[in-house]
Amino acid sequence: MKILSVVGARPNFVKIGPLLQEMGERPQIERVLVHTGQHYDPRMSDGFFEALAIPAPDVNLGVGSGSHAWQTAEVMKRLEPV
Known part of the structure; x- marks a missing residue:
């Protein structure tokens, strides 16, 4: 079974x-x-990964900053091929 987890905020x-x-x-x-x-x-984000002993992500969508609507749309677009 494959489980895909998406993280982005604290x-x-x-x-x-x-x-x-x-x-x-x-x-x-x-x-x-x-x-x-x-x-x-x-x-x-690197600080979160290190401090919480989270492995490096398999994929980084690289969305960056923007309005909430823009970020949500970009995450959806960039996640599709994953």
Whole structure:
């Protein structure tokens, strides 16, 4: 089974750590981590990954900053091929 998890905002990073750890202990689960890239400054998102021991994302959508509507639309467009 493949489980794709999408993270982008601080609350997402806090919640995904334990879930990824649990999924990693189950060989029947293929986990895929997608980062929206809405934090355009790598120091912000990289800090979350390091502090919370979250593995590097498999995909970074690189959305960057913009209005909520624009970011949502970009995430949807860029996530489609994943």
